[in-house]
Amino acid sequence: MSDMKELLRQLGELDDQLVSCMRCGTCQAVCPMYAQTGRESDVARGKIALLEGLAYQLVKDPAGVQDKLSRCLLCGSCAANCPTGVRVVDIFIKARAILVTYMGLPTVKKIIFRGMLTKPGLFNGLMSLASKFQGLFTSPANDVIGTSCSRMLAPIIGERHFRLLAKTPLHSDFPSLDTPAGKSGLKVAFFPGCMVDKMYTGVGTASLKVFAHHGVGVFLPADQACCGIPALASGDMESYFTLVRENLAAFKGGNYDALVTPCASCTATIKDVWPMLADRMSPAEQEAIKVMADKTMDINAFLVDRLGLTPPAPAAGATVVTMHDPCHLKKALGVSVQPRTLVAMNSHYALKEMAGADVCCGCGGSFTLTHPEMSAKIGQQKRENIKNSGAQVVATGCPACMMQISDMLSRNGDSISVKHPIELYAESL
Numbered sequence: 001m002s003d004m005k006e007l008l009r010q011l012g013e014l015d016d017q018l019v020s021c022m023r024c025g026t027c028q029a030v031c032p033m034y035a036q037t038g039r040e041s042d043v044a045r046g047k048i049a050l051l052e053g054l055a056y057q058l059v060k061d062p063a064g065v066q067d068k069l070s071r072c073l074l075c076g077s078c079a080a081n082c083p084t085g086v087r088v089v090d091i092f093i094k095a096r097a098i099l100v101t102y103m104g105l106p107t108v109k110k111i112i113f114r115g116m117l118t119k120p121g122l123f124n125g126l127m128s129l130a131s132k133f134q135g136l137f138t139s140p141a142n143d144v145i146g147t148s149c150s151r152m153l154a155p156i157i158g159e160r161h162f163r164l165l166a167k168t169p170l171h172s173d174f175p176s177l178d179t180p181a182g183k184s185g186l187k188v189a190f191f192p193g194c195m196v197d198k199m200y201t202g203v204g205t206a207s208l209k210v211f212a213h214h215g216v217g218v219f220l221p222a223d224q225a226c227c228g229i230p231a232l233a234s235g236d237m238e239s240y241f242t243l244v245r246e247n248l249a250a251f252k253g254g255n256y257d258a259l260v261t262p263c264a265s266c267t268a269t270i271k272d273v274w275p276m277l278a279d280r281m282s283p284a285e286q287e288a289i290k291v292m293a294d295k296t297m298d299i300n301a302f303l304v305d306r307l308g309l310t311p312p313a314p315a316a317g318a319t320v321v322t323m324h325d326p327c328h329l330k331k332a333l334g335v336s337v338q339p340r341t342l343v344a345m346n347s348h349y350a351l352k353e354m355a356g357a358d359v360c361c362g363c364g365g366s367f368t369l370t371h372p373e374m375s376a377k378i379g380q381q382k383r384e385n386i387k388n389s390g391a392q393v394v395a396t397g398c399p400a401c402m403m404q405i406s407d408m409l410s411r412n413g414d415s416i417s418v419k420h421p422i423e424l425y426a427e428s429l
Contacts, residue, residue: 014091018048021048022084031077036374047068048091054098058099073364073367074092074093076088076327080331098235100236117225117226117231117243118243127198128169131167138164142409142410145409146163169197170192170204182216183214185215186306186307189251190219192204194226199399202423204262207299207426210303210426223246224247224250225246225247225250227266227269228244231243233365234366237280241277257295258306259292259297261296263399264397265328267298275293278290298329299397300329300339300421303342304341309342311345314350320352321343321395322353322386322393324382324396342425343421346424347428354391357385361378361396361404363400376408380408383405394416395424
């Protein structure tokens with residue numbers, strides 16, 4: 001009965017948001033899925049039309065509804081270009097939660113989200129164990145990009161080329177920090193995110209190096225958890241709220257001017273998604289979320305907007321670098337100039353824009369696993385744009401985009417490095 005009441009509440013909440021869509025079709029021009037398939041059901045307008053009869057469709061064909069809703073990268077291109085400001089991503093996230101309430105969470109996702117992800121200590125331990133044995137199942141694929149592949153894992157991950165887990169995660173090198181503000185007069189809370197902590201540790205160490213160089217104090221609490229977006233994107237609200245509460249506890253009592261993260265997805269989740277769903281939490285939790293969200297900044301934006309970094313003139317014969325704009329960074333947060341400014345801080349790099357710099361790379365979190373062929377088609381277009389730019393390096397402010405772009409470049413045998421802007425800037429210090 002409680003599940004039915006919750007289902008009815010969620011359906012009513014969703015209905016209130018659906019009425020704002022005018023069916024103008026603007027979303028067709030910017031949707032990466034629609035660009036590949038031309039199907040109305042793959043664009044935001046088509047999905048919203050489906051959701052208007054969601055209660056009936058849940059009874060008639062819940063699996064069909066789930067399939068259509070899963071064919072979305074949650075990139076936010078539709079929302080960013082909607083003339084009436086429909087919060088499309090919010091609608092699709094809530095619709096996925098309704099499906100889980102009605103159908104239940106699949107066993108595999110229960111194990112991953114509720115059995116591991118919501119238990120940071122266990123999750124960290126399992127990932128550390130996996131890092132020690134991953135060499136037995138993988139082979140190097142591209143030395144320039146640093147990717148590997150695995151025939152043994154192909155039934156699960158396909159022909160994907162991937163970055164190995166770091167031998168030593170960031171949290172092992174830096175279990176916690178609480179350093180005072182230096183010459184900048186500023187102190188940040190640092191939220192690396194799961195992928196920086198366990199895979200792209202160089203991004204984390206580069207961030208800490210830059211903070212130290214500019215005299216920025218760092219509050220890095222132990223026991224940080226995932227921001228919650230993987231669970232939320234799968235409709236698992238239970239795991240999502242557990243993760244939010246774990247992070248509220250970890251950062252409680254910290255004295256800082258800004259909460260900074262080098263992960264675009266984490267930044268957008270904490271700043272936009274946490275407040276969006278905060279009404280389902282206690283008043284004290286809502287207030288804590290508001291405080292954290294108001295202080296949350298992408299690391300590129302913090303360094304450029306708060307510290308006022310000004311690039312020098314580029315050096316002659318500089319290495320050519322092109323930029324990919326992560327969807328969560330540009331479309332959700334409006335951050336695009338700052339990463340380019342940060343790259344320009346290193347005079348040994350010269351920026352050359354690629355075509356479609358802000359077009360989705362095709363990752364979409366778990367989308368790349370659930371819809372690998374479509375993910376690869378979208379990613380291949382991004383690879384071609386990178387290749388055609390003539391750049392030797394591609395920089396992007398999202399570890400998930402780094403993973404997807406690395407896969408696409410590596411599978412094509414390209415010798416183009418994939419870096420985070422903070423890594424390129426840290427090289428100059």
